[in-house]
Amino acid sequence: MDAPVSPPTPAPPTDPLLVLRGIVKQFPGCLANDHVDLTVGHHEIHALLGENGAGKSTLVKIIYGVMKPDAGTITWDGKNVTIANPAQARALGIGMVFQHFSLFEALTVAENIALGLNNPEDRVGLYDRIVDISTRYGLPLDPKRAVHDLSVGERQRIEIVRCLLQNPKLLIMDEPTSVLTPQEVQKLFGTLRRLAAEGCSILYISHKLEEIRALCERATIMRLGKVTAHCIPAEKTARELAELMISAKLKTQNFGGRAESTQPPRLVLDRLTIRSNQPFGTDLKDISFAVAPGEILGIAGIAGNGQTELMEALSGEIPAGSPKNILLDGIEIGHEGPMARRKLGCCALPEERNGHGAVGGMTLSENGFLSANLRGALQRLGLINRKRTREFAASVIERFDVRTTGPEAEARSLSGGNLQKFLIGREVVQQPGVLILSQPTWGVDAGAAAAIYEALVALAEGGTAIVIISQDLDEILMLCDRIAVIAAGRVSAPVKVKDATIEQIGLLMGGSQHEELAHVPA
Amino acid sequence: MFRLEPRGERSAFWTYGSPVLAVALTILTMGIIFAMMGAPPVTAIETFLISPITSVAGLSALAVRAAPLIMIGVGLAFCYRANVWNIGGDGQFTLGAIAGGGLALFFPNEAFWWFYPLVLVTGILGGMAWAAIVAELKLRFNANEILTSLMLVYIAQLVLVWLVTGPWRDPHGFGFPQSAMFSAEATTPMIISGTSIHLGCLLAPLLAIALWQVMARSVLGFQLRVVGQAPRAARYAGFSNTRLTWIALLVSGGLSGLAGIIEVTGPVGQLTTSITPGYGFTAVIVAFLGRLHPLGVIFAGLLLALSYLGGDAAQINLNLPNAITGIFQGVLLFYLLGADILILYRLKRVRPAAPVMKAS
Numbered sequence: 001m002d003a004p005v006s007p008p009t010p011a012p013p014t015d016p017l018l019v020l021r022g023i024v025k026q027f028p029g030c031l032a033n034d035h036v037d038l039t040v041g042h043h044e045i046h047a048l049l050g051e052n053g054a055g056k057s058t059l060v061k062i063i064y065g066v067m068k069p070d071a072g073t074i075t076w077d078g079k080n081v082t083i084a085n086p087a088q089a090r091a092l093g094i095g096m097v098f099q100h101f102s103l104f105e106a107l108t109v110a111e112n113i114a115l116g117l118n119n120p121e122d123r124v125g126l127y128d129r130i131v132d133i134s135t136r137y138g139l140p141l142d143p144k145r146a147v148h149d150l151s152v153g154e155r156q157r158i159e160i161v162r163c164l165l166q167n168p169k170l171l172i173m174d175e176p177t178s179v180l181t182p183q184e185v186q187k188l189f190g191t192l193r194r195l196a197a198e199g200c201s202i203l204y205i206s207h208k209l210e211e212i213r214a215l216c217e218r219a220t221i222m223r224l225g226k227v228t229a230h231c232i233p234a235e236k237t238a239r240e241l242a243e244l245m246i247s248a249k250l251k252t253q254n255f256g257g258r259a260e261s262t263q264p265p266r267l268v269l270d271r272l273t274i275r276s277n278q279p280f281g282t283d284l285k286d287i288s289f290a291v292a293p294g295e296i297l298g299i300a301g302i303a304g305n306g307q308t309e310l311m312e313a314l315s316g317e318i319p320a321g322s323p324k325n326i327l328l329d330g331i332e333i334g335h336e337g338p339m340a341r342r343k344l345g346c347c348a349l350p351e352e353r354n355g356h357g358a359v360g361g362m363t364l365s366e367n368g369f370l371s372a373n374l375r376g377a378l379q380r381l382g383l384i385n386r387k388r389t390r391e392f393a394a395s396v397i398e399r400f401d402v403r404t405t406g407p408e409a410e411a412r413s414l415s416g417g418n419l420q421k422f423l424i425g426r427e428v429v430q431q432p433g434v435l436i437l438s439q440p441t442w443g444v445d446a447g448a449a450a451a452i453y454e455a456l457v458a459l460a461e462g463g464t465a466i467v468i469i470s471q472d473l474d475e476i477l478m479l480c481d482r483i484a485v486i487a488a489g490r491v492s493a494p495v496k497v498k499d500a501t502i503e504q505i506g507l508l509m510g511g512s513q514h515e516e517l518a519h520v521p522a
Numbered sequence: 523m524f525r526l527e528p529r530g531e532r533s534a535f536w537t538y539g540s541p542v543l544a545v546a547l548t549i550l551t552m553g554i555i556f557a558m559m560g561a562p563p564v565t566a567i568e569t570f571l572i573s574p575i576t577s578v579a580g581l582s583a584l585a586v587r588a589a590p591l592i593m594i595g596v597g598l599a600f601c602y603r604a605n606v607w608n609i610g611g612d613g614q615f616t617l618g619a620i621a622g623g624g625l626a627l628f629f630p631n632e633a634f635w636w637f638y639p640l641v642l643v644t645g646i647l648g649g650m651a652w653a654a655i656v657a658e659l660k661l662r663f664n665a666n667e668i669l670t671s672l673m674l675v676y677i678a679q680l681v682l683v684w685l686v687t688g689p690w691r692d693p694h695g696f697g698f699p700q701s702a703m704f705s706a707e708a709t710t711p712m713i714i715s716g717t718s719i720h721l722g723c724l725l726a727p728l729l730a731i732a733l734w735q736v737m738a739r740s741v742l743g744f745q746l747r748v749v750g751q752a753p754r755a756a757r758y759a760g761f762s763n764t765r766l767t768w769i770a771l772l773v774s775g776g777l778s779g780l781a782g783i784i785e786v787t788g789p790v791g792q793l794t795t796s797i798t799p800g801y802g803f804t805a806v807i808v809a810f811l812g813r814l815h816p817l818g819v820i821f822a823g824l825l826l827a828l829s830y831l832g833g834d835a836a837q838i839n840l841n842l843p844n845a846i847t848g849i850f851q852g853v854l855l856f857y858l859l860g861a862d863i864l865i866l867y868r869l870k871r872v873r874p875a876a877p878v879m880k881a882s
Contacts, residue, residue, distance in 0.1 A: 317757050338760030348758075355752040361532070362751065369744065370759045379741050386739070412531065 015078035016041045017201050018063070018170060023072035025058050032058040033069070034225040040170065045192060045202045047216035047233060049209075049245055051445045055225040056205050060172050063203070064096045065089040077169075095163030096172040101155050103147050109158055110143035116162045133164050137191045152302055153184040160191070164200075171195065172203045177211060181302060182506035189215050207245065209238040221245055242446075265290035266465035267346070267434045268327040272320055272334075274313050282306035282489045284313060289484060289494055291434070291465040296456065297494055298476030299469045301486035302509050307351075307438060307469050310486060314436045314467065315348035316341040329433060343374050345433035349423055351442055351469075353416065357423050360412035364404065367411050368393040368426050375430040392429070393422075400425035401451060417448035428455050435459065438469040453479055473505065485509055526867040536864040541811050541818075543864075544857035545825070551853050561840050569839050570832035570846065580831065582717035586789055587827035590615070590781035590801045592726040595808030595819040596733050597777030602814050603737065604770040605750040608656060610671025611778045612802025613678035614649035618779025619786040620682055621648025623793045626708035627690060627701055637707050642783055649779015650772045652678060657771040661764055667771075675802065683795050690793060701793040710788030722784035727820055729777065734816035746770060778802060799830065807855045826851060 018040040025033040032055045040046045050056045061067045063074070065083035074081050076092055083089050089096075103112050110130060114123050127143050134141040139157040147155060156176060163171055173192075177185045192202055192215065204216055212219060213233045221229045221244045229244045236244075267290065274284040284306050291297045301307060312318045313326075320326055320334030327333070328346050338348070349371075350356045358367045369389045373379050378389045393407035400421045404414055411419055420441070427435055440456070441449040456479065460466050469486070470476055476483055477497055484494040485508035492508050549567060556566035574580045594611040601608045608614075622645030629637070652674055659665040683699070692702040710720045737743035749756040749766045756763065786797050804826050811825070812818030833847030 315758065316760065337762075338758060340760075342760070350758060352754075356754040356758055359748055359752040359755045362747070366744065370748065370755065373741065382741050383739050384741060384744060410531075 015075075017044075017077060018203075019075040020059075020063070021073045021075070023059065023062060023074075024070045025055075025062060025067065026070050027058075031225050033062070035072070036222070036225075036227050038220050038227070039230075040201050040203055041218075042201060043196050043199060044218060045196050045204055045216045047212040047219035048203060048205045048222065049207065049212055049219050049233075049241065050222035051207055051245055054222040054245070056222055057174065059222070060096065060174060060203065060205060063089070064094060064172060090166055090168075093167070093169035094172065095166055095168035095170070097156065097159045097163060097174065097176060099174040099176075101159055103155055103158060105148040106146065108144055108146050109141055109150075112147055112158055113143075113162045113165065117165070122165070129165060130161055134161050137164065137194055138187060139191055152304055153180050156180070156188075164195075168200055170201045170203060172205070174205045175207075176204075177206065177208060181509040182502055185211070209233075209241045209245075212241070213238060245446075263293050264330070265292050266329055267291040267467065270325055270327065272313060272325045274309060274318055274320060276306075276309050277312075277318060278308075282309055284309050285489045287491045289491060291467055293433075293463040293465055294460050295482065296460050296466045296468060296480045298480030298483045298497070299467065299486050299491060300471070300473055300476050300483055300505060300509065301469075302471060305487050306489040307471075307486060309489070310491070311348065311350050311436065311438045311469055314346075315350065316346075339374065342371065342430075342432075346436070347371065347375075347427045347430055347432035347434070348436040349427050349438070349440070351439035353419055353423060354412070358411045358419060361410060363393075363408050363410055364397065364402075364414075364422060365389050365393040365407040367422070368396060368407075372426055372430055375432075396422055396425040396429050399429065400455065417444040420444045421448050421451060424452050424455060428459050431459075431462070432464060434465045434467070436467045436469070439471065440468060441472070441475060449475075473502070523872050524869050525872045526863065527870045529866055529868050533865050533868075536861075537813065540861035540864055541813065541822075541858060544811070544854060544861045547857045547861070548850065548854045551857075552850060555849065555853075556842070559842060561836075561842060566836065566840055566842070570836050570850070571828060573839075574828060574831035574835050578717065582714070582719045583831055584824060584827050585723040586718050586720065587830050588823045589720075589722040589726040590785050590798075591805050591808050591826055592730055592820055592823035593722070593781035593784075594774075594778045594802055594805035595812060595823050596726075596730045596816045597774035598805055598809040599812060599814040599816060599819050600733055600737065600746070601770040601774040602809060603750045604746040604766055605753070606660075606767055606770040607668045608653065608671045608771060608774050609668055609806055610652070610656065610673075610675045610802065611774070611805050612798055612800060613671065613675035614652045614775040614778035615782035615785070615798055615802050616675075616678035616682050617652040618645035618649035618782030619793060619797050620678075620685065621645055621651070621779070622783030623701065623704070623786050624685075624690070626704045626787065627793075630702070630705045630708075632705075633707050638709075638711075638787075641708050641787065642780060645783025646776040646779045649775040649777070649782060651775075652779070653771040653775020654768075656775075657768050660771075661767060682793065682797070686793050686795055692792070699795050703792045704787050708787055709791070710784050718789070720784070720788045722781070722788060725780075725784070726823070730816040730820050733773075737816065742769065778805075804851055807851055807858075811854070811858055826854075829854075 016039050020036060020038040023033050023036040036055070036059055038059065048056050048059065058067065062069050063083070065085045065088055074083060081092065083092070110127055113130060114126055117123060130141065130143045134157065139161055141154065141157050141161060147158070176188060180188060196202055204212070206212055216233050219231055219233045220227055221231065221241070223245060233241060269287050269289050272284060272287040276283050282305055287310070289297070299310070309318065313320060316336055316338040319337065323332035323334040325334040328341065328344050331344060333341055333344060333346065354360050359370065369378050369384060372392055376388070376392050378385050378392060390407045396402065397404060397407065402422045402425065403418050414422065424437070424440060440452055444452065456466055468476065468480060480497055482494040483497050483500050483505065485492045485505060487509060552570065553563035553567055557563045575584055594615060598608060598611055622641045625644045626641050655674060656667050656671045659670045660667045686701055687699045690701045692700055695702070710722060712720050713724055737747070745756065745761040746766055748759060749761055749763060753763065781801065782797070786793055790797055808819055808822040808826050811822035829847050829850045832850070833844050836842040836846050837844050
C-alpha cells in the first residue's frame with residue numbers, strides 16, 4: 001500500500017474541527033461510551049479503531065446526531081453544539097457513509113441521491129453535479145443507472161457522492177472497505193486523500209490495521225467503551241495497534257498448512273446450478289469443487305455475489321436441481337433437505353445468527369435442540385429429552401467457554417461473540433463429516449475468533465471437511481488450506497492458499513471470473 | 523411528558539402484568555360507561571362481574587359458557603404460536619356443528635355406545651375440513667389466512683341458515699328455522715347431576731393441559747414455536763412450513779369443530795340459526811388475554827364467559843342493553859393490545875427539551 005500522502009500545509013486553523021470531551025453513553029446493561037475524548041483536526045484523516053463492540057458505532061452515531069450522549073460536550077469549529085438529529089449534523093457540515101447502505105434498488109443513482117437531499121431546490125442541475133463531483137474525486141458513476149445493476153463498490157460511491165453534494169467539512173466512513181476488492185480499496189483511499197487535501201476531514205472507522213496505517217494520520221483506539229490510546233498509526237506496527245485494540249495478546253498462529261489428504265473427497269459439488277429464491281438474489285452457475293477430509297476450503301468474495309445462495313444450497317434450504325449435484329461421502333444429497341443432510345453428517349451454520357442460525361427468544365438449550373436434535377439424539381418418541389438437551393447445551397457452553405448464565409439463558413441475552421461461539425460449538429460438538437460455515441467470526445471479538453479458529457482446526461484434524469464462506473480475506477488466508485473466489489454466482493477453481501496472491505484474488509473478486517485463479521498472471 | 527423507550531428485551535413482569543393491568547383498566551372504563559348510561563357504576567360492575575357467579579347455578583352457567591371459549595381459544599393459541607392467524611373459529615365451530623349434527627339427525631335411532639363419540643369425531647372432521655380450505659388457499663395461492671378464514675365464517679353461517687330453513691328443517695317444528703332435537707344417544711352427557719355442567723366443561727381444561735404439554739415437551743410443539751418466532755431458523759433446521767401450517771390449522775379447526783358439536787348436542791340440543799354468540803371471535807381475545815399459553819387460556823376463557831353472563835344480568839337487573847358484553851370484550855382487547863407495549867417498551871418521563879441550537 002502507498003505511504004500516507006502528507007496533507008498540503010496551509011496555516012492550520014487555531015481550533016480543531018471537532019472536539020469531543022468526556023462523552024458517556026449508557027445502554028441497558030452496557031456502558032457503550034465511557035468518558036470518550038476525540039479530536040479531529042482540519043485536513044485530517046483520523047482513524048477510529050476498535051473491535052466490534054468497542055463503542056465506535058455509538059460514538060459516531062452521537063456525532064451524527066442519531067443518538068444523544070448522556071454526558072460530555074461536543075465542540076464544532078470552536079463552538080459548543082448539541083446535535084439533535086442527523087439533519088442538523090448535515091447542516092453543520094457532517095456527512096456519514098454507513099456500513100449498510102440505504103438505497104432503493106429499483107431506482108436510479110440520481111433518484112436515490114435526490115431522495116436524500118434536505119432541500120428540494122438542491123435537485124436543480126443534480127445530474128451535472130453528480131457527474132462533476134464523481135469525476136473530480138475519482139468516483140465514476142452514471143446517474144441514470146438503476147441501483148440493482150451496480151456492484152457494492154459502486155453503491156458505496158453513491159453514498160459518498162450523496163454526502164459530498166452537501167459540501168461536508170467532516171466525512172464519517174463506517175467500515176467502508178469491508179465490501180470492497182483490494183483494487184477498489186486503493187481507489188477509495190485516493191479519493192479520501194484528495195478530499196482531505198481539499199479541506200474535508202475524514203473520520204475513518206475500521207478494525208483493519210494495515211489500512212489505517214496506510215491511510216490515517218492520527219488514530220484514536222477504543223476498547224470496551226474507553227479510549228485506550230491516541231497515536232500516530234504510521235509509527236506503530238500493526239501488531240502494536242492490534243494489542244492496543246484487544247485485551248489479550250495476539251497469538252501469532254498460522255492455522256493453515258495441514259498435510260494434504262490423499263483420501264477421497266467428503267464433499268463434492270458437481271455443476272451445481274440454482275436459481276436464487278430472492279428478488280435481487282444471485283443465481284448460482286455451474287459450481288464444481290471437492291473438499292477432502294481434514295481440509296479447510298475458503299470461499300472468498302464480496303458480499304452479494306451468491307454467498308447466501310451457496311450457503312443455503314449446501315445446508316439444504318434450497319434443494320439442488322438434481323441429487324447428483326451434491327455428493328456427501330459419495331452419497332447423492334442434492335435433493336435432500338437440511339434434516340436428512342444433517343443426519344448423514346453435513347452440518348451448516350449461516351452468517352446471520354439472529355432468526356436464522358438461532359432463535360433469539362429461545363433458550364440456549366432450545367437453540368441447541370434446533371440443529372442437534374437428530375445427531376445429538378435429543379429426542380425420543382416425538383418428545384424432547386429435556387435432560388439430554390440441557391446437558392448438550394451445557395457441554396457446548398463449557399467446552400467453548402461461552403459466557404452466559406447457563407443453558408436456560410435466552411439466546412438474545414448473549415453478546416454476538418458469545419452466541420457465535422455457542423452456535424459454532426453446537427455444530428462442532430456434533431462431529432459432522434462436513435461442516436459449512438458462513439462468516440464464522442462476523443461481529444466477534446478477537447479472543448472469541450481465536451477460540452473458534454482453534455475449534456475448527458481441531459475438527460479438521462479429526463477428518464472433517466470444512467467449507468468457510470467469508471468476506472474476510474485475512475481470515476481465509478490464515479485458516480484455510482485452499483481458497484476459491486465466488487463472483488457473480490460462479491466459484492473459481494480452488495488453489496492452495498500459499499500459492500495465491502492478494503492481487504490474483506482481488507482480480508477474481510472484482511469479477512474477472514472468466515479466468516481461473518491459477519491462470520491469472522501474477 | 524412521557525416517552526416510550528425500548529427495553530431491549532422482553533419484560534417478564536409485564537408479560538403477565540399487562541393482562542392484569544388491561545382487566546383493571548377495562549373495569550374502570552366500564553364503570554364510566556355504566557355511569558354515562560345512567561346506571562350506578564359500582565352496582566353495575568357488581569351486577570356485571572360478581573353477581574353472576576355467586577350461586578351454584580351461576581357457576582355452572584359460567585363453566586358451560588367457558589367450555590367452548592377455552593376449546594376454541596386453546597386451538598387458536600396453538601395456531602397463533604406458529605404465526606398462522608386463523609380468526610375463523612366461528613366458521614369451524616359452525617361446520618363442526620353441521621357435520622356432527624347432520625350425522626345425528628340422519629341416524630336418530632342409533633343406540634350403540636360409540637354413536638356419540640362418532641358424532642364428536644364427525645364434528646371435529648367438519649371443523650378440520652373448514653380450516654383445511656384456509657390451509658390450502660394459504661399454501662397454494664399465498665392467500666392471507668386472516669381474510670379467508672374470516673370470509674369462511676360467513677359462508678358457514680349461511681350454509682347453516684340454508685340447512686335449518688330448508689332440507690334439515692324439523693317437519694314438526696311449526697316452521698321455525700331449526701332442526702329436530704337430537705336423540706338422547708346423540709346428546710352431550712351431563713357430568714354433575716343437578717347442574718348444567720356437561721362433558722365439554724371437563725374436556726376443555728383437559729384439552730388445554732394436553733396442548734400445553736404438546737407445546738412445551740414435544741418436538742412438534744418446538745417446531746411450531748420456531749416457525750412462529752423465526753421462520754428462517756425453522757427453514758435452517760429443516761422444519762417443513764407446509765406441514766406445520768397444515769397441523770396448526772387442522773388442530774385449531776378440529777378443536778373449534780369439537781366445541782361446535784358439543785355445544786349443539788348439549789346446551790342447544792338442535793341446530794338453529796343462532797348456535798354461537800360469536801364464540802369464535804371472543805376466543806381470539808381469550809387466546810391473547812391468555813398469552814397464547816394453554817393454561818392462561820383457561821383463565822381468560824372464564825373471564826370472557828363471565829362477560830356473557832354479566833351482559834345477561836345487566837340486561838335483566840339494570841335494563842342495560844345486551845351490547846354491554848360486546849363493549850366489555852372490545853374494551854378489554856383494546857387495553858390488552860395497548861398494555862402489551864409495556865412488554866418491550868418502558869415509559870420514561872422526559873422534561874421538555876432545552877431549545878436546540880439552530881444550525882445555519
